[in-house]
Amino acid sequence: MTTRQDVEKMIAQVGLGDRAAFSSLYDATSAKLFGVCLRILNDRAEAEDALQDAFVRIWQKAGSYAANGYSPMTWLITLTRNLAIDKLRTRKEGSVDIDEVHDLSDAGPTPEAAAVASSERSQIDGCLDELDADRADAVRGAYLEGHSYNELAARHDVPLNTMRTWLRRSLAKLKECLSR
Amino acid sequence: MTPVDDHDDDVALAGEYALHLLDAQARQAFEDRLKDDPALRRLVADWDQHFVSLADEIVPVAPPPALKARIHKTLFATPAKTTASVWRLLMGAGFAAALGLAVLVVLPPTELPDGFTPAFTAELAAEDQSLVVLASYAPDAGILRIDRQAGSARPGRVLELWLIADGSSVPVSLGVLPDQTATDIALPPALADSIAGGTLAISDEPPGGSTTGAPTGDVLAAGPVVSI
Numbered sequence: 007m008t009t010r011q012d013v014e015k016m017i018a019q020v021g022l023g024d025r026a027a028f029s030s031l032y033d034a035t036s037a038k039l040f041g042v043c044l045r046i047l048n049d050r051a052e053a054e055d056a057l058q059d060a061f062v063r064i065w066q067k068a069g070s071y072a073a074n075g076y077s078p079m080t081w082l083i084t085l086t087r088n089l090a091i092d093k094l095r096t097r098k099e100g101s102v103d104i105d106e107v108h109d110l111s112d113a114g115p116t117p118e119a120a121a122v123a124s125s126e127r128s129q130i131d132g133c134l135d136e137l138d139a140d141r142a143d144a145v146r147g148a149y150l151e152g153h154s155y156n157e158l159a160a161r162h163d164v165p166l167n168t169m170r171t172w173l174r175r176s177l178a179k180l181k182e183c184l185s186r
Numbered sequence: 187m188t189p190v191d192d193h194d195d196d197v198a199l200a201g202e203y204a205l206h207l208l209d210a211q212a213r214q215a216f217e218d219r220l221k222d223d224p225a226l227r228r229l230v231a232d233w234d235q236h237f238v239s240l241a242d243e244i245v246p247v248a249p250p251p252a253l254k255a256r257i258h259k260t261l262f263a264t265p266a267k268t269t270a271s272v273w274r275l276l277m278g279a280g281f282a283a284a285l286g287l288a289v290l291v292v293l294p295p296t297e298l299p300d301g302f303t304p305a306f307t308a309e310l311a312a313e314d315q316s317l318v319v320l321a322s323y324a325p326d327a328g329i330l331r332i333d334r335q336a337g338s339a340r341p342g343r344v345l346e347l348w349l350i351a352d353g354s355s356v357p358v359s360l361g362v363l364p365d366q367t368a369t370d371i372a373l374p375p376a377l378a379d380s381i382a383g384g385t386l387a388i389s390d391e392p393p394g395g396s397t398t399g400a401p402t403g404d405v406l407a408a409g410p411v412v413s414i
Contacts, residue, residue, distance in 0.1 A: 028346075029414075032254055045244050049389035054253050061257045075231055080238045091206045128239030148205040149240050155207055158239065162403070177201035178194055184236055 008034040013078040021069035028065060035079070036061070039086045046090035046152040047097075056093050060086040090151040133183035141176045144169065191293045197229060204233035254414050255307045255322050263309060263318065302331060307414055308386045310407040312337065317345075321386050322414075326380055330360070335365040337406075339390070346391040347371075348401060354382035362395040363388070385410050 013034060019027030039060055043053035063085055071081060134142040140162055147153040147161065159169040202208050203216050222224055295372070304322035311318045317337030323330045339345045349355040358380075360371060373381070389396070390403035 025258075026307070028261075029254075029258075032257070036254070037248045038244070040249040041244045041247045044247055054249060057249055057253065058257050058260065067260050076234065082233050083238050083241050084234045088206060112211060128236075128242065130236045130239045145205070148207055148241060149237050150244070152206065160189055174198040174202070177198045180236075181197045181201070184232075 007176045013082075014104055017064075017071050017078055020065060021071060021120060028061075030065070032061060033084055038079075039082060042083055042086050045150060046087060046094055050098070052093055053090070056086070056090040059089045059093075063089065069075075074182050083182060087149075087152070095154070095167070096154045107134055129184060130180070133180050137176050144173055145176055148173070196226060200226060200229035201233050201301055204230055204237055220320075227410060251305075251414065252322070253306055255320075258307065258414070259309060259411075263311065286334050291385045293350055302327065302329065304331065305414055306382060306411050308409045308411040310386055310388055310409040312407045317388065319388060319407060321409075321411075323373070323378075323381055323411070324376060328375065330371040330373050330381070332363060332369040332371060334363070338365075339363075342393070342402070344393055344395060344397045345388050345406070346401070348378060348386065348387045348389060349381060350385045351380035354380070354384075359389065359396065361397065363392070380414065381411055385409065386411060 013031070016027045016031040016034065020031055030094075039164040040053060043060070044050070047053045049124050060082075064082065067085070071078075074081065076084070097181065132157060134145060135144070144153075144162060145156050147158060154160065154171055155166060158173070159166045162169060164172070195205075199208075201215065203213065206213075206215060220230065236402040261310075295404065300321075302324050303326065304324045306325075308310060308321045308323075309318070310321065315336060318335045319331040319337075321330055322333075345363040345365055347360040349360055352359050360373070360377070363369060385408060387408035388406050389401035390406055391401070392403075396402045
């Protein structure tokens with residue numbers, strides 16, 4: 007079992023240019039991070055590319071990790087997710103048509119998938135429950151599927167600006183709940 | 187309800203940034219602000235820390251084994267530090283024996299096994315990068331996969347591949363590399379056991395390869411075999 011401290015130590019060593027530590031870090035975390043890439047991109051080849059980009063970035067940025075105040079898995083997942091979404095946006099540029107939007111809508115997160123979340127519910131889950139269900143779905147869709155405002159608006163069948171307002175209000179409410 | 191002031195606005199904006207909802211221009215503008223605004227960085231970090239719990243439901247999936255080698259290659263494609271010592275080793279006194287063991291079987295492409303899963307890899311690179319060869323070895327299949335990424339044999343000469351087993355000073359020929367850049371070599375089981383911890387090297391040889399059983403020309407590239 008790899009603990010948070012183990013991962014932290016590996017990242018610190020990678021920051022010093024330790025290739026063996028990089029190899030261990032990869033072994034310990036690549037499956038979770040690959041899962042993240044697959045979830046966002048839904049395409050194996052692209053997910054592999056994204057994971058490669060992520061580990062190149064991890065190698066380059068590990069030296070400045072300690073200063074950023076993130077817990078190790080948060081840092082790794084956030085970095086990986088952002089790169090995967092960059093790839094997703096590049097792929098979709100100029101190619102969003104109605105059919106595709108409908109396909110995306112069909113491939114959306116199922117209630118079952120959201121329910122797998124485990125028995126130990128996180129604070130964010132509790133706070134999302136306080137939002138209207140479709141607004142909570144929009145936040146989840148943005149985080150877990152990397153949906154853009156355009157896609158969220160199409161999926162929820164509301165105008166783009168309405169979605170923007172929804173989401174910003176939802177974020178304000180979430181913040182209020184999370185700060186309690 | 188509190189009125190929407192700048193702070194509330196930044197809370198939502200930081201959340202949008204964390205969710206990756208800002209368009210490229212807004213994202214860049216936000217990142218410019220982040221550089222000199224620790225409070226804004228803290229807002230983003232708070233969102234990241236909360237949102238990451240949503241990823242708990244994501245099931246880990248093992249990436250294909252070859253990806254690790256690809257990443258290593260991308261990052262560490264500089265000449266290995268051991269190149270100089272290997273060069274001395276190969277050009278030194280240890281060229282005497284090493285006859286008879288070398289068997290090279292180049293498999294036609296149609297016979298390449300599917301699901302090649304390497305456990306060892308070596309980057310053979312000339313100091314000036316004029317020749318770069320990536321080797322990966324799958325013990326299960328007994329296959330050494332060669333990918334020549336830069337450089338080629340000198341005119342009228344060939345490239346010959348050598349293995350120096352860990353703790354040995356005697357290079358063993360793995361044969362002459364064919365002209366194509368990608369090749370699979372079936373390693374005899376006797377050699378397969380020596381590859382872990384060993385060193386692979388490429389020398390410049392006359393057509394047909396070295397006739398002495400040891401490198402006769404320049405050692406062009408070398409690199410240690412590392413486990414993936």
